[in-house]
Amino acid sequence: MRGPMEHQVAIIGTIADTLILPLFEGTNKPPNRALVGLSRNAQSQVKGAFASEDFDGKAGKTLSLWDSECKVILLGMGKSDGLKENNARDAGAKIVAGLGKTHGKNLAVRFTSGWKSNQMIAFAEGMMLRDYKFDKYMSKDEDDDDDDTPYNVTFQASARHQEQLTAGCNRAAAITTGVHIARDLGNEPANVLYPMEYASRAQAFAKGKGNLSVTVLDWDDLQENKMGGLINVGKGSEHKPCMVIWELNAKAKDGPCPIIIGKGITFDTGGISLKPGAGMDEMKFDMHGSATVFGLMVALHGVNHKGHMMGISCMAENTPSSTAYRPGDVIDTYSGKTVEVLNTDAEGRLVLADGLWKAGEFNPEYIIDLATLTGACVIALGHEASGLWSNDDELLERIRKVASDSGELAWPMPLLPAFEKQVTGSKIADVKNLGERYGGSNSAAAFLKQFVPEQGEGDDKKQYPWAHIDIAGTGWGTSTNATVAHGATGVHVRTLVRLINDE
Ligand code: BES
Ligand code: ZN
Ligand code: ZN
DSSP states (O other), X not given: OOOOOEEEEEOSOOOOSEEEEEEOSSOSSOOGGGGTTOOHHHHHHHHHHHHXXXXXXXXXXXXXXXXXXXXXXXEEOOOSTTOOHHHHHHHHHHHHHTOOGGGOSEEEEEOOTTOOHHHHHHHHHHHHHHOOOOOTTSOOOTTOSSOSOOOEEEEEOOGGGHHHHHHHHHHHHHHHHHHHHHHHHHHSOTTTOOHHHHHHHHHHHHTTOTTEXXXXXXXXXXXXXXXXXXXXXXXXXXXXOEEEEEEEOGGGOOSOEEXXXXXXXXXXXXXXXXXXXXXXXXXXXXXXXXXXHHHHHHHHHHTTOOSOEEEEEEEEEEOOSTTSOOTTOEEEOTTSOEEEOSOTTOOHHHHHHHHHHHHGGGOEEEEEEEEOOOHHHHHHHTTTOEEEEESOHHHHHXXXXXXXXXXXXXXXXXXXXXXXXXXXXXXXXXXXXXXXXXXHHHHHHHHHHXXXXXXXXXXXXXXXXXXXXXXXXXXXXXXXXXXOSSSBOOTTHHHHHHHHHOO
């Protein structure tokens, strides 16, 4: 597999195998510093492109020019004033998507007039994010189009941008590492990545890092703790379930802390309520919530986050067998509430029920769970936005905002009493794991709400601020997501870094 992109920040000067010139609309000649270091031939080609109006800087337009020393890609960015970070990020990602063997591995990106530091950083981040491949299981031969050498990119800008650009690119690189790890986990097939393998990888990552600890509740611990959600969903598989608890900066503990929970179904066959065969392979991504938690821990550690925060990954494999749970079973959960299982394919909410209740033991400031929870959410929002539910308007708005700023939309969805009624209407247990046919992502959220822990006493008792993010449609590659070719997206690692680290 190719290593991560290497990068430097420098003032405008040297050229490379390929020079990328992202340029704004509205001039008929190249900006002053754009052509520094280029050969006469390359300079006259660029000037000619401007003069002939073959290149006009309109957003998305590209022109590639060939020179024996340095290829040049002119990239139109549209108007400089209106360039949003999200668009700059996508433009950077698209440039990387279009690179081939002939462009070489040494790249220079030159930001000239009109560019602001935050836009440059977003462009660089887009390049880093898109530079990802999951090809570890592919045999390589000598004629392969690509080799394993990572790109080496120099981001060039004027002296006054150096400090901010350097810090921003380093931060983007650290966060990208987390996003790529989340993608690796999502893409990893289920014969390789099963619950305890996730736990070992978490422990391996935490090893030697003084401010990060990982605690694993294994099969025996789950029994001791009566975590019936995890136990029942996972008991049909030879690969037993577990809960992985992450803690960053325990020493900085001074009051409540954010807790992020991930659904980690390493494979979802549906269990006894077996899924249809077509497309079932995709259900290896059913642990993307937990992949995002892992990537988030890596990213927060990488950006040197100082605050106390925790993660909880609820890991199980949902598969039919003679020891599997079945429709009609009534199970206990960690909360003490009983659940009538009406469909074993609605398993995510059961493992999350235990994770949510566990979070109540750690003095949460707020609790956010991420889950590839329902096909109904994909029907509602397609692959364009995650569904977002919350019992706290302020928390919902904060998440909506940082998700939008990150280019990872999270769309508010209704947490209505009517949906709660659907899941609390069991004749023989406290809750049932299935609502009515329509609005299935809302009844799933309403189910989770039954397991959100409370704070305070007596009349003051109320649930901790909690949000649920359904990533069933956004967890894997979509043609409209420029930052990823295909497969797992690593969605919401960046959103949550903004939420937790930027405030
Ligand atoms: N993992 C699936 C949800 C899913 C579906 C994720 C498609 C990504 C793409 C989940 O466990 C599930 O099977 N949900 C059922 C719930 C139903 C039985 C109430 C669903 O969505 O059909
Ligand atoms: Zn399922
Ligand atoms: Zn599932």
